[in-house]
Amino acid sequence: MAGKTVTACLLIIGNEILSGRTQDINLNFLAKALNELGVRMTEARVIPDIEATIVDTVNEVRTKFDHVFTTGGIGPTHDDITAVCIAKAFGTEVMLHPEIEARIRKREATPEIIESRLLMARVPTGATLIDNPTGGPQGFQMGNVYVMAGVPMVMQAMVGALTKERLGGADPVRSRTIGAYLGESQVAKELGILQDKHPDVDIGSYPFYRETGYGTNLVIRGTDEAELDLLKEDLRALIIGMDAEAHDDGI
Amino acid sequence: MAGKTVTACLLIIGNEILSGRTQDINLNFLAKALNELGVRMTEARVIPDIEATIVDTVNEVRTKFDHVFTTGGIGPTHDDITAVCIAKAFGTEVMLHPEIEARIRKREATPEIIESRLLMARVPTGATLIDNPTGGPQGFQMGNVYVMAGVPMVMQAMVGALTKERLGGADPVRSRTIGAYLGESQVAKELGILQDKHPDVDIGSYPFYRETGYGTNLVIRGTDEAELDLLKEDLRALIIGMDAEAHDDGI
Numbered sequence: 422m423a424g425k426t427v428t429a430c431l432l433i434i435g436n437e438i439l440s441g442r443t444q445d446i447n448l449n450f451l452a453k454a455l456n457e458l459g460v461r462m463t464e465a466r467v468i469p470d471i472e473a474t475i476v477d478t479v480n481e482v483r484t485k486f487d488h489v490f491t492t493g494g495i496g497p498t499h500d501d502i503t504a505v506c507i508a509k510a511f512g513t514e515v516m517l518h519p520e521i522e523a524r525i526r527k528r529e530a531t532p533e534i535i536e537s538r539l540l541m542a543r544v545p546t547g548a549t550l551i552d553n554p555t556g557g558p559q560g561f562q563m564g565n566v567y568v569m570a571g572v573p574m575v576m577q578a579m580v581g582a583l584t585k586e587r588l589g590g591a592d593p594v595r596s597r598t599i600g601a602y603l604g605e606s607q608v609a610k611e612l613g614i615l616q617d618k619h620p621d622v623d624i625g626s627y628p629f630y631r632e633t634g635y636g637t638n639l640v641i642r643g644t645d646e647a648e649l650d651l652l653k654e655d656l657r658a659l660i661i662g663m664d665a666e667a668h669d670d671g672i
Numbered sequence: 673m674a675g676k677t678v679t680a681c682l683l684i685i686g687n688e689i690l691s692g693r694t695q696d697i698n699l700n701f702l703a704k705a706l707n708e709l710g711v712r713m714t715e716a717r718v719i720p721d722i723e724a725t726i727v728d729t730v731n732e733v734r735t736k737f738d739h740v741f742t743t744g745g746i747g748p749t750h751d752d753i754t755a756v757c758i759a760k761a762f763g764t765e766v767m768l769h770p771e772i773e774a775r776i777r778k779r780e781a782t783p784e785i786i787e788s789r790l791l792m793a794r795v796p797t798g799a800t801l802i803d804n805p806t807g808g809p810q811g812f813q814m815g816n817v818y819v820m821a822g823v824p825m826v827m828q829a830m831v832g833a834l835t836k837e838r839l840g841g842a843d844p845v846r847s848r849t850i851g852a853y854l855g856e857s858q859v860a861k862e863l864g865i866l867q868d869k870h871p872d873v874d875i876g877s878y879p880f881y882r883e884t885g886y887g888t889n890l891v892i893r894g895t896d897e898a899e900l901d902l903l904k905e906d907l908r909a910l911i912i913g914m915d916a917e918a919h920d921d922g923i
Contacts, residue, residue, distance in 0.1 A: 436874060436876055436893075437876055437878060437891065438699070438700075438703075438716075439703060439712075439713045439714065439715070439716065440703060440707070440713075440845065440847070440893060441699075441700050441701075441702075441703030441704035441707065441713075442847070442876075442891060443700075443878070444697065444700045445696075445699070445700075446695065448689070448692075448696070448718065449689075449692050449694075449695045449696075450692075451692075452689075452690055452691060452692030453692035456691070456692065461690075462690045462691075462692075463690065463720060464690070464717065464718065464719055464720070464725075465689075465690065465717065465718040466715065466716065466717045466718075467699065467715065467716040467717075468715055469714060469715070470876075474715075496856050496860075496877070496879060497856050497857045497860045498856050498859075498860045498863050498864065498877045499860070499863055499864035499867045499875070500867075500875070500876055500877065530857070533861060534855070534857045534858055536861070537856075537857035537858070537860035537861055538857045540860070541857075557881075572879060572880070572881065574881060575881075594691065596691070596693070604785070605747050605748050605749050605788075606748045606781070606785045606788035606789045606792075607785055607788070608749075609747075609748045609749045609750070609788035609791070610784060610787070610788055612749050612750055613749065613750035616750045616751075623687060624750070624751070625687055625688055625693075625751055626747070626749045626751065627688060627694070628747060628823060629823070630808075630823065630825060630826075640688070640693060642687075642691060
């Protein structure tokens, strides 16, 4: 696509996603939120709570992408190893962040609970905080790696603290959708021709099978809104030319 | 964990997942289905519809894991490039699979539509079919790579055609869950001690924040059901010892 692209990779850290216990919804939320900040999610990985895997994966993707976001593993229990892993990936140690520590010590609790909570104050030396306006656990940024919670409500609060400026975001991608009760095979050839004509736009075709019938939604994505509008009219003409009805915003 | 572990990596191929247009539900379904077949999903990646990325990723993960499953990109349009990419990854070409071709030619359609549909008959030379009992598109197996549809209904039908024998599956992982209105910090230390005592069991703790209050679900996973039952009683005692109620199957 045209213009500068700022890329991101999401690392979802958690056995509970890989076992099927938990349905991830963070990827979808973050993909949309990052796009509004001008950052494109280009890859995502789900990896287990294993130190060597986390360290190696972080070190691989932080050089391949402009930004890396992680979710999960920042709580106070034995399987919350993300902070330590990020520190290892950057060749440094964890320290207690004074701001988080002060917040934790303000809440009354037994010494044993405070000791456990302080595990959530660990950040790699040199990290800066990602604020959590809800007052829960804090995320942190180390280099181009943004470490966030796995619990969706907490993760979403942290994403709200990120800005286009902080991420050096470019233009967001915009989309147009048009649908028809036509099989993909009926439009496949013409779509390929239109895709060749518009290399800066990404044309996707998504078949569906519903009680109302089977059909296809066509989604065009790009940063140039005028081009999207023109191309959408080409798609409308293609659908109408096949004696089908064109459904704006898809079916 | 004890015993032989058969590992799998899922590759979700599709710009629509990375853009946030579509919420993936295939990972969750496949994780649970594979576990029943004795195969453990150990990693998953979401990658875009870019040939070089798909080829390189397939070649990386097919040596790292016992099995690789892919979803998406097997339709008849320009962005359906999975079959060609798998062929390239294995250093071979695509061919029209005679069985799929015969099925397609049986359905009446214009020559142009048949030409598009035949794109769905392409498999790498040497591939075997993954049957789709619903009569829709067919998946295929090339070496240890299983190529399936992205549309959940179609993907699920294909998974139904896989067997423990075909995948060489081992023992499925079983789980027990117990929940309490206790913060993670309150149980963190004891959980760590129990985890050290049971290295073959994976103890996960998952905090939640709901209208009814905040609390933690504890999930233990392993292949030895007797050990899981014993450990669950240890967790129950831990919860009750903190003057909380233990909720079987979680909250």
